[in-house]
Amino acid sequence: MASENMEISLPLELHPFVIRVLDDPDLQQRLASIVEAKAFVEESLKVAAEQEIPLNAEILASTLRPDPLGLGRFTSAPLQMDNWPPIGWLPTRTVQSQDGTPAFDWVWFGPHRHSRPFFEEDVRRAEAMPFNWLFRVRTGLQALISGYGSEPEVPLKGLIFHMSRCGSTLLSQMYASVPDSLVSSEPEPLGGVIQWIRLAKVDQESAITVMRAIVAALGRDSGTGAKYHLIKAEAWNAHSIALFRNAFPSVNWVFLYRNSIEVLVSLLRQPAIHTVENLMPREMVELNDEEPRSREEFAALVVAKIGKSIITHQHLGGGLVIAYPDIIDAATTSIP
Template sequence: MHYSPDSPSPLSAVIALVLSDESLQRRLGAIEVSDAFVAAVLELSVAHAIVLDPEAVRQAIRPDPLGISRWMPSPVTLDRWPTCGWLPAYSVPTGGVPALDWAWFGSERLADPFFVETVQRVASRPLSLMLRTRTSLEALAGDDATRGPEPAGFIYHMSRCGSTLVAQTLAADPANIVLSEPEPFDGVLRWAVESGAPLDEQIRAVRTVAAALGRDRSGTTRRVFFKLDSWLTAALPLLRAAFPDTPWVFVYRDPIEVLVSQANARGIHTVAGALPISLFAIPDAERLPADEHAAHMLVRASEAVLDHWRLGGGLLVDYREMPDAIVDRIAPHFGFVPDPVEAAAMRAAATRNAKVPTKTFIPDTAGKRAAATPELWDAARLVAPVHARLAALRRDSMMRDVAVTQR
């Protein structure tokens, strides 16, 4: 069975009917108002001689604003790929390889600055709630159907250094899918680097979740990019093993500017004990001042890049090169040179605030430096040596690239 309801019921019969018909999923998936959705499901049940209680449908589509359902058994379990309008929304811990919970995205583009923003919207729609679907990675790995294309590029970053700008600018080209810090990918990668599982099992899991997230739902996708969480530089060797031909970039910025941003709104990885990944564990982290702990995390993220640079495929980009470097350096590194129309769209996107695209970007370097406290300057000195190594490596790499093109 592809679908195994907890118990036979009129609602489970309707769910099985919808699961078997992609056109029904598209029709119901377009309905965002609960009452209209209930009416459409009742109409469907009558057409198939199913006596369905409206209250059963209402209960099935109750909102889950806290995401509690992720930690509960799923009403729909598939042993195959869902139809093409579905994407993984969350990874689900299992004690082994994570499972995936899916949501109905339909044809909606991933245009939000972060994947989670799109998930919060689509996962709350009635069809996603009624057909809350879960699959194991093992089941997906054994089925080559509806796989997405190989990733065209990975975006690593120091944090608060323009990586979201890179993602939003690349996403301005409608032929690109850009997945910005997708939790399912993060969840599987964290499991892989922490699990001690055989490398081939790790690679299979990572390739499967990448394929699931990068599905071509429009029929016009040419490239898929992943912008990763900053701590996932720890997974660089695994991703090189899983996707040896996929290029990657590492975006970095003057440490004092990053630390000022972190002091204003701390990311999870800079809060002692908040990030459950041992590869980035800082000794006696709870005893460190917050700014010093954040500095150590910037060092760890950067050192992972420097330590594994020899694996190849990398490009270093300084925030000061933005936004021109996205069109002029990053896009070609990822295998495409934007034509004039594409380049114009990308440059226009780069004029907007990457995290609040309705606003115009206002340079903040001077303001950040002016806001730096003596404690932050002390913390920045801890990052200065690794920042200098990144700058030197970037300079040497660019000089070699120029020498190669002049031959």
């Protein structure tokens, strides 16, 4: 049962109702589609009455607090589990644990493909539902690892790396439009795992295990009918191609690039987090020694380092480098 080995940080009066819902996928589906808090409370009261479970409307309503900024990661989650949540929940954010390892917040997506231009957009949609205000789950790193391999997953079939502002979203959205494809576009939980692996200097065997576990969690088979899982990585993940190759040696990758001046013009007009100094650890963008003199120089060095990383790691195999003007043709020929 999903409710076993779980800690509930909610009023005691809500525990029987929460446990019953967690053990019934039909009830999850019924409640999770409700978009207004008042309607969620009303339907929850109906469910509780049908299940002969006492439920106080005022207490339930008092726990339903929206979190549009994702600040819940800095506080305890309503539910804490030492295994994966039931089918339908996906990891959405990394959370810093007291021991320095990443923990993960999970919310209910149900049988819906996350295929928007960015994974964060799907997360915000899911987190806006009252169901997820009450049923957000947090697991530790060991729970993520122990759940790996325990259930079916949509197999990872491809990785998209990119220079930034060079057509990667176009390519990922083309594949997201294919009904049997599941596309995770720059999922934060994967980026959080990569940062931890690199900054904590995690040994290779453990790093491979965690990488496979987080990708499996993002690719859970939730009844969407998807057969292929594609991941569009964040631009700075190009520095971790060796890590991806070690964890997924049979999964091929593409790298998309564009005239670097055009890329820099876009990045200076609308900066990305990895191109602004001090918004990310310098180790993650391979700027350990260089001291840029301006924001323009910093962004230029970051872009240059990404390109250099691709050149350095192409010998690992499985890669295809595609220029921006060739993306449309390549999307239906060489890339598949």
